Amino acid sequence: MDNVFELQGVSKVFSGNTVLDDVSLSFRRGELHALVGENGAGKSTLIKIISGVYRADKGTLLLNGNPVKFAAPSDAQMAGISTLFQEIQEIPEMTVAENIFLRREPRYPGTFVVDRKKLRRGAKELVGRLGLKIDTAAKMRELPVSTRKMVEIARAVSQKASVVIMDEPTANLNAEEMQALFHMIDDLKNHGVTIIYISHRMNEVFSLADRVSVLRDGKLIATLDGEECSEERLIPLMIGRELNALYPARRSSVGEAVLEVKNLSLGRHFKNISFTLRKGEVLGFAGLEASGANAVTKTLFGLCGRPSGEITCGGQRLEIKNPAESIRNGIAFLPEDRKTQGLFLNQNLVSNITAGALDSLFSKRSILKSRFERSQSQETIERLTVKTRGLHERPAELSGGNQQKVMLGRWTIGSHKVLILEEPTRGVDVGAKSEIYRQINSFAEQGLAIILFTTEMPELLGMCDRVLVFSGGALTAALSKEEATQELILQYALERHVS
Amino acid sequence: MATLKSILPKAFSKKRLTIWGKEYKNEIAIALLIVVIFFVSQFLSPVFLTPNNLLNLLRQTAYTAIAAIGMYFVILIGGIDLSIGATVQIVGMVSIIMMVRGVPVGVMIPVVLAVGLTVGLVNGLIVTYGRLQPFVVTLVTKQIMQGIVLVTTGGASISGDVPDAFMKIGAGYIGFVPVPVVVMAILVAAAFFVMKKTTFGRRLYITGSNQTAAHYSGTNVRRIKVMAYILCALFATVSGLLSVARIGAFQPTTTHGGATGMELNAIAAVVVGGASLAGGKGSVIGTLLGALLYGILSNLFPLIGVTSYIQQLIQGFIILMAVLISSKGKLFGKKRKEVGKDG
Numbered sequence: 001m002d003n004v005f006e007l008q009g010v011s012k013v014f015s016g017n018t019v020l021d022d023v024s025l026s027f028r029r030g031e032l033h034a035l036v037g038e039n040g041a042g043k044s045t046l047i048k049i050i051s052g053v054y055r056a057d058k059g060t061l062l063l064n065g066n067p068v069k070f071a072a073p074s075d076a077q078m079a080g081i082s083t084l085f086q087e088i089q090e091i092p093e094m095t096v097a098e099n100i101f102l103r104r105e106p107r108y109p110g111t112f113v114v115d116r117k118k119l120r121r122g123a124k125e126l127v128g129r130l131g132l133k134i135d136t137a138a139k140m141r142e143l144p145v146s147t148r149k150m151v152e153i154a155r156a157v158s159q160k161a162s163v164v165i166m167d168e169p170t171a172n173l174n175a176e177e178m179q180a181l182f183h184m185i186d187d188l189k190n191h192g193v194t195i196i197y198i199s200h201r202m203n204e205v206f207s208l209a210d211r212v213s214v215l216r217d218g219k220l221i222a223t224l225d226g227e228e229c230s231e232e233r234l235i236p237l238m239i240g241r242e243l244n245a246l247y248p249a250r251r252s253s254v255g256e257a258v259l260e261v262k263n264l265s266l267g268r269h270f271k272n273i274s275f276t277l278r279k280g281e282v283l284g285f286a287g288l289e290a291s292g293a294n295a296v297t298k299t300l301f302g303l304c305g306r307p308s309g310e311i312t313c314g315g316q317r318l319e320i321k322n323p324a325e326s327i328r329n330g331i332a333f334l335p336e337d338r339k340t341q342g343l344f345l346n347q348n349l350v351s352n353i354t355a356g357a358l359d360s361l362f363s364k365r366s367i368l369k370s371r372f373e374r375s376q377s378q379e380t381i382e383r384l385t386v387k388t389r390g391l392h393e394r395p396a397e398l399s400g401g402n403q404q405k406v407m408l409g410r411w412t413i414g415s416h417k418v419l420i421l422e423e424p425t426r427g428v429d430v431g432a433k434s435e436i437y438r439q440i441n442s443f444a445e446q447g448l449a450i451i452l453f454t455t456e457m458p459e460l461l462g463m464c465d466r467v468l469v470f471s472g473g474a475l476t477a478a479l480s481k482e483e484a485t486q487e488l489i490l491q492y493a494l495e496r497h498v499s
Numbered sequence: 500m501a502t503l504k505s506i507l508p509k510a511f512s513k514k515r516l517t518i519w520g521k522e523y524k525n526e527i528a529i530a531l532l533i534v535v536i537f538f539v540s541q542f543l544s545p546v547f548l549t550p551n552n553l554l555n556l557l558r559q560t561a562y563t564a565i566a567a568i569g570m571y572f573v574i575l576i577g578g579i580d581l582s583i584g585a586t587v588q589i590v591g592m593v594s595i596i597m598m599v600r601g602v603p604v605g606v607m608i609p610v611v612l613a614v615g616l617t618v619g620l621v622n623g624l625i626v627t628y629g630r631l632q633p634f635v636v637t638l639v640t641k642q643i644m645q646g647i648v649l650v651t652t653g654g655a656s657i658s659g660d661v662p663d664a665f666m667k668i669g670a671g672y673i674g675f676v677p678v679p680v681v682v683m684a685i686l687v688a689a690a691f692f693v694m695k696k697t698t699f700g701r702r703l704y705i706t707g708s709n710q711t712a713a714h715y716s717g718t719n720v721r722r723i724k725v726m727a728y729i730l731c732a733l734f735a736t737v738s739g740l741l742s743v744a745r746i747g748a749f750q751p752t753t754t755h756g757g758a759t760g761m762e763l764n765a766i767a768a769v770v771v772g773g774a775s776l777a778g779g780k781g782s783v784i785g786t787l788l789g790a791l792l793y794g795i796l797s798n799l800f801p802l803i804g805v806t807s808y809i810q811q812l813i814q815g816f817i818i819l820m821a822v823l824i825s826s827k828g829k830l831f832g833k834k835r836k837e838v839g840k841d842g
Contacts, residue, residue: 301715303715322719323714323716323717324717324718324719327716327717328717333715335712335715340709340711340712341711341712341715342712343709343712344704344705344708344709344712344713344779345708345709346708346779346780347704347705347708347779351701351704351705351708355701355705355712355713355716355718356716356717358698358701358702358717358718359698359717362698363697363698366697366699367696367697367698368696368697368698368700368701370696390518392518392521392522410716
């Protein structure tokens with residue numbers, strides 16, 4: 001076999017925890033090899049070893065049959081292994097072109113002076129060749145997340161690597177950009193480049209992968225050919241047990257109206273949005289980028305300034321001002337990015353869990369009720385099955401799925417009426433996903449009204465009682481659970497309203 | 500047979516102690532360093548460990564420690580205040596001018612506190628609503644205040660009749676403890692309580708840790724930030740009043756209490772105490788210990804014949820050491836823990 005890269009008996013231990021246990025894997029030339037497994041299965045550690053971020057405690061790495069040792073990520077890059085990490089690594093104050101050629105800028109021969117003309121031309125060519133529509137002279141910070149991600153991908157791809165590692169590359173991308181990415185992947189494969197691909201999105205894995213390796217608890221469980229893969233086959237391997245239906249049944253009855261929105265408009269973001277959210281209901285918000293779906297959820301929580309129109313919550317007219325006011329009025333909000341918007345990574349779990357109800361529940365005349373805080377936090381992490389060594393731990397020390405549960409836990413405390421969820425399962429493994437879905441169901445069963453904004457189609461179809469579809473800042477459809485299909489949602493999401 | 504383990508109450512179980520040890524690592528490290536210095540000092544100087552000198556040391560420390568606690572609030576939210584030295588100068592000037600003109604102490608003190616509050620409010624408002632870097636803002640307000648002092652005084656010192664009652668604050672004792680030390684103890688205790696037990700303290704921590712997340716979970720981030728700057732200026736004001744009360748006159752150029760360098764001493768104390776300039780990390784006790792370490796060195800060195808020139812040098816190195824130990828740097832102890840993010 002034509003193996004480009006091989007791992008032999010690789011192990012890694014972090015402070016007593018075996019994260020990788022004697023893993024042997026080979027990657028063939030020109031194949032897309034997907035790595036799947038729950039959070040904590042060892043995927044990230046594995047690719048960090050391959051890309052030179054970590055060093056293996058035991059075992060060898062073979063590149064084209066020769067043993068290699070990477071002391072730093074730059075070594076791996078020099079050896080032709082380019083990595084696209086989950087977190088965007090760009091420098092926001094630099095232009096797209098500068099970011100693409102970061103640390104390998106073209107220079108005037110024999111000098112240290114960057115040849116800016118060549119740099120700009122090179123970037124333009126590359127972006128054109130990849131079929132992307134990106135202004136290479138724009139500063140990174142001016143671009144939306146998904147475009148930044150595409151730049152990052154272009155950078156990784158342009159490094160003339162023999163192995164490209166992609167960790168959750170589609171996490172922030174819209175449908176169009178995803179197509180562009182898959183195009184690039186095909187192109188790379190045709191040029192004999194090996195791709196190591198990590199994704200929690202099973203349908204991506206099924207449609208792209210030539211081979212799939214399953215990791216669980218740091219061990220390699222199996223490597224399958226792409227054709228043999230199916231959800232029924234992979235998921236039991238990943239979690240080591242049968243997973244009951246991913247979207248568990250909900251026993252909630254939809255009750256009276258809780259949130260009534262009439263003719264809500266905000267600048268150029270959305271216009272004349274009206275809908276009613278009922279007790280015990282899970283209402284899906286669907287739409288492509290800039291459709292207004294996400295702007296409406298953010299606005300309802302007071303993050304986008306004052307909209308025009310009328311909002312009543314529990315019979316009371318609401319003045320949207322700021323998050324503090326919205327929380328006081330019974331609206332809770334789970335933001336999409338847990339690290340930058342949700343969690344206090346270096347504060348203990350108690351601070352993280354009680355932050356949303358400091359005034360209403362956990363203090364009396366501004367004095368904290370420490371014991372009550374601790375008992376409620378303990379109860380919350382148990383109820384949400386957060387894997388942790390105790391309340392003194394900080395979210396920075398937890399895995400992605402557990403971080404997400406902690407953030408969700410913050411809003412399970414207190415008497416909210418409306419819970420707005422933004423991408424509640426982004427970057428979270430199957431096991432944690434189903435846990436989060438069960439939680440959402442139990443909120444609904446307790447009578448909470450839930451808005452679920454997600455870009456994951458199966459989630460919309462599996463979880464929502466109704467789906468509101470947005471396009472071009474207008475509400476284009478309200479579909480019931482029975483009516484909603486993937487095709488229909490997409491159709492309405494693409495419908496542009498000219499107003 | 501009763502082992503040590505079985506005798507110890509549950510509160511001192513090994514697990515609790517390790518958690519506690521990890522949480523208060525910096526504080527413990529500095530406390531140990533201070534103990535070592537105390538131990539070594541008895542061989543170096545016969546004077547250092549006498550009760551008189553120790554009380555004197557505490558008095559010297561009090562001015563810095565009070566200012567440092569104020570600075571701690573600002574550093575905790577990820578800010579910085581370079582204007583506290585100048586605040587101390589303004590406070591000194593205003594208080595002496597008022598007293599020389601016969602304004603009673605009971606009126607002077609509230610007025611001076613109001614001046615301090617205004618300085619903090621202005622700093623805080625410019626930082627939050629003007630969306631400017633705190634470094635720049637407080638550098639500018641520092642300059643402006645120093646300018647005001649020089650214009651008002653013409654660079655000349657002010658002295659005259661200062662009420663005895665006021666001088667008692669600086670030079671007096673309660674029991675055998677100097678008044679500034681008592682004030683320091685009260686303020687430290689108050690700050691400790693606020694940080695541990697109040698929603699305001701918690702909001703300072705979470706705002707420093709992640710502003711966006713604090714905003715999203717219902718904290719009025721701007722108000723918290725402005726409050727931190729106000730507290731910082733108020734603590735500096737108290738520190739300034741105490742040092743004026745020691746001297747009883749105002750000198751704009753030499754600046755009592757080392758006012759011009761004061762912000763740097765205060766920042767150093769906070770950082771040595773384990774706080775991070777990035778915000779969200781640090782404790783009141785750590786800050787106090789940091790200021791104490793600073794005070795001990797300044798007190799000990801002259802006693803053992805170290806000239807002030809070398810003193811600066813050694814102090815610099817000790818601060819560097821303390822900061823290296825308290826940060827998780829690679830130079831000391833264990834390597835930074837690699838956190839396996841999600842496997």
